[in-house]
Amino acid sequence: MHQSEINAAGNLGLSVVRGGETYVVDPGDGWAGVPGKQWGSLRDYLPDFMPRRGLPEAVNEYRTRNLPNIWRGAKKVFLAEKLRLPTMFGALYLRVTRGDDVLDLGCVSLRVVTTAGVTYICADIAGGGSDSNLFKFHGFGTGTTAEASGDTALVTELTTQYATDNTRPTGSQAASTNTYTTVGTLTPDADVAITEHGIFTATSSGTLLDRSKFSAVNLVAANPDSLQATYVLTLPAGG
Numbered sequence: 001m002h003q004s005e006i007n008a009a010g011n012l013g014l015s016v017v018r019g020g021e022t023y024v025v026d027p028g029d030g031w032a033g034v035p036g037k038q039w040g041s042l043r044d045y046l047p048d049f050m051p052r053r054g055l056p057e058a059v060n061e062y063r064t065r066n067l068p069n070i071w072r073g074a075k076k077v078f079l080a081e082k083l084r085l086p087t088m089f090g091a092l093y094l095r096v097t098r099g100d101d102v103l104d105l106g107c108v109s110l111r112v113v114t115t116a117g118v119t120y121i122c123a124d125i126a127g128g129g130s131d132s133n134l135f136k137f138h139g140f141g142t143g144t145t146a147e148a149s150g151d152t153a154l155v156t157e158l159t160t161q162y163a164t165d166n167t168r169p170t171g172s173q174a175a176s177t178n179t180y181t182t183v184g185t186l187t188p189d190a191d192v193a194i195t196e197h198g199i200f201t202a203t204s205s206g207t208l209l210d211r212s213k214f215s216a217v218n219l220v221a222a223n224p225d226s227l228q229a230t231y232v233l234t235l236p237a238g239g
Contacts, residue, residue: 045074048093048107062105066215072146073110086236088113090210092197093230098223109197109212112147113233117209120201134201135209137168138184138229141196144213151211154198161190167203171231180233186219187226193218199231209233 049070051060073089080087092109095102117135124130140162143155159166163186171184182199193216200206210231219225 045107048091049074056103059103059105062103062215062217066105066108069214070107070109073112077110084238086238088233088235090199090212091232091234092210092212092214093232094214094217095228095230096217096219097226097228098220105217108214109147111210111212112149112151113210114151114208115149116152116207117199120207120209130207131201133173134206135180135199136171136173136182136184137200137203137206138171138182138186138231139168139198139200139208140186140194140227140229141198142193143196147211147213151198152208154196154208154211156196157198158186158188158192161188161192163187163189168200170203171229178235178237180235181230183228183230185226185228187224188219188221190221191219192221194227197229197231 049063049066051063055063077087077089089110090113091107094105094108096105097103120130121132124132139154139157141154141157143157145155162168169184169186171182174181186194195216196211196213198211199209201209210233217227219227
């Protein structure tokens with residue numbers, strides 16, 4: 001939207017308690033990637049990634065195109081939820097800014113926490129040289145290979161397209177009861193179509209915690225365009 005057209009607005013946030021478990025209800029704007037978002041059921045997450053009435057046409061078109069990507073991870077998380085099995089998973093949300101226009105694409109991926117990332121966390125708990133606090137660096141790339149738990153890097157990560165060459169954006173960090181959230185923004189200095197994202201322990205190289213592959217998001221440097229990525233790692237209790 002254009003800045004001159006912005007009017008006062010508000011959102012109502014609701015929490016539902018069922019059997020001692022708290023679920024955060026999506027306020028209806030498609031942007032639920034914030035600390036406190038709890039996994040509840042398929043119905044809770046549908047507004048985050050499904051096309052629906054009231055969203056901009058461009059957002060619904062993107063969500064329709066991206067459904068095969070999000071389904072790779074969603075079907076596994078949904079199965080675990082139905083079986084009442086706690087499962088660790090990451091959710092990636094994207095927001096595109098083009099001049100004064102902002103498009104909340106919503107949740108674009110529920111894949112995939114890596115073996116390397118889990119190994120790193122376990123080493124940190126054991127008091128080794130690892131430091132889980134470093135999982136705050138956002139990598140962006142143009143690779144199109146589907147995610148796998150054995151991934152240790154992005155398929156084709158950006159290099160000179162980063163605002164500072166070969167340097168990933170550093171994200172903010174926050175935590176709630178059972179979620180870790182980091183938000184990072186890419187403002188490329190060259191035109192690029194982003195199709196993958198990862199959370200790392202360093203501005204270059206480092207350990208990959210989670211990799212996501214999604215439908216292309218085109219960014220034009222001259223506008224300038226930017227892409228905000230919100231990554232939410234959920235660690236449910238129970239057993």
